[in-house]
Amino acid sequence: MEKLSLNDLQDRNDWEEAVIVFTAGSRGYKEMYPEPERSYKISSGNKFFIRGLSSTSLYGDRLDGKDNMVELTQYIYSGALSEDYCYITK
Numbered sequence: 001m002e003k004l005s006l007n008d009l010q011d012r013n014d015w016e017e018a019v020i021v022f023t024a025g026s027r028g029y030k031e032m033y034p035e036p037e038r039s040y041k042i043s044s045g046n047k048f049f050i051r052g053l054s055s056t057s058l059y060g061d062r063l064d065g066k067d068n069m070v071e072l073t074q075y076i077y078s079g080a081l082s083e084d085y086c087y088i089t090k
Contacts, residue, residue, distance in 0.1 A: 003085040006076075009049065016044050017090040020060060020072070022081045036064040040072060041089070048073065 009018055022038045040060030048058035058076070061068045075081040 001087045003087060006048075006083055006086060009044075009086055009088075010051075013044075015088040015090065018042055018044075018086050018088045019063065020086045021084045023084040037062065037066075039063040040070065042072075042086075 004012075004018075006020065009015065018041075020040050020042055021035060022040075040062055042058060042060040046058045047053050047055045056073060057071060058073045059069050060072050062070065072081070076083065
């Protein structure tokens with residue numbers, strides 16, 4: 001598994017699905033959480049990855065299945081969540 005950043009994913013066009021993992025110490029996580037609880041499946045079809053759009057929304061589904069279609073952009077831009085790494089799944 002190649003660890004990438006969100007910027008790396010923006011620069012590539014050879015993927016459809018990826019997972020973003022947030023750091024366990026992010027402000028949004030008061031305690032340490034296992035990786036599936038802080039990992040979200042994302043799609044290359046998110047506006048975040050389409051250049052030239054004024055909207056940069058990024059939605060994801062938590063890997064443990066407890067939260068779907070979470071708007072991650074608001075948490076990332078506010079600093080509530082910090083990206084640890086991403087990896088491509090498809």
